[in-house]
Amino acid sequence: ADPVTRERAATALARLKAAAVAGESLMPASLECARAEVTTGEWAGALREVFGEFRAPTGVSGSVGVAEATDELLAVRSAVAELEAQLGAKLRILVGKPGLDGHSNGAEQIAVRARDAGFEVIYQGIRLTPQEIVAAAVAEDVHLVGVSILSGSHMELVPEILEGLRAAGAGDIPVVVGGIIPESDAAKLRELGVAAVFTPKDFGLNEIMARFVDIIRATRISAVV
Template sequence: MTVDPGVEADQIDRLNAWREARDEAAVQGALADLRAAATEGRNIMPASIAAAKAGATTGEWSGVMRAVHGQYRGPTGVSKSVSNKTEGLDDIRAAVDAVSDSLGRRLKFLVGKPGLDGHSNGAEQIAFRARDCGMDISYEGIRLTPAEIIEAAKTEEVHVIGLSILSGSHIPLIREVMDRLRAEGMDHIPVLVGGIIPDEDAQTLLGYGVARVYTPKDFELNRIMMDIVACADPESIAAE
């Protein structure tokens, strides 16, 4: 699926027009009442209806709920148990060891899912296999902003970033990730992207500077692992 960027722009324009036409003081008052009801444990339905009638948006309503109750994050992550499917891993493990020696520390691979896509199985399969190959894994989970991904990459001092997107929003999200990497002087870190990505969009992502693009037809995990090693190899980077 290819998403027309104009759809997003049109929705944003209509939202801005809605906000400009409403009574802002009434909206803020209604949201304050909603927050008070949520904080005090009262029935939030009357305050929610009042906020809607005042012109509050769904995003503003949910923002109040997050501020009061926090935000739920599903229990995604990489289990500590080691996979018993180790066929073909010896050569990859040797390659990981070799590149880690070249890097001066264990190859660090960050895996994350930007945007609102909550389907984490594919990303976790990549993280599992990379861990079983001997890489140091940083799995940042689902629903990340580009800013959070860049901050994690900086904090963890990663060598390669792997991002999974199944929502169709890969173009704007990856563009922002790459822009932020350049702004932080971190554009030497290779970025690999996987997801439901049309061929034309894959070329666009490569044009942004993405090192590899994977789609559902790229299901050979061991080949992807060797790609990660190749991207992290300082000699390979210098050759490029």
């Protein structure tokens, strides 16, 4: 854009932020933003600076302990407890939803079943950046990161998470990915270092939990030995 257009856009964004801070109607300032060729991303970014970003409630914390204690679930709980005794620490997993994907149901089912299985679960809602996921994984010292992506952006976002973990000195934390992922992409993700890829055909939640235990055992026990 030419300097005049950029200046008008900057002025319009400043007016929008001022109106938001003052609690005034945003419509006049928003109309000026449109006329000044401000993008929706710039418009939304200006408002986020004032109001922050909404995180949709997940309902995960209120759903702990709802699964029926079947033999399969009890077996996973036993495996979790056994591995915790070996490691001397509570097994912690991070469930992350990066990108613009707003479909959180699958991730929340995983998070709830993981808690039912005895894991400590860190789940911060949807639309996280790869950087936020990496920071949470490091801060919480998790044993596994589970990434749920249904938007088709797995080949862009997952490598960023892997690279971020390595850069943070946490490249030994295994990463698993779930979503609508073609087998060709799944193979590439595994080549990049992803420990496991789950797709809709992997609907057995207890089986997934058992895989989590196996993956953590393979990485942590071998590291100790």
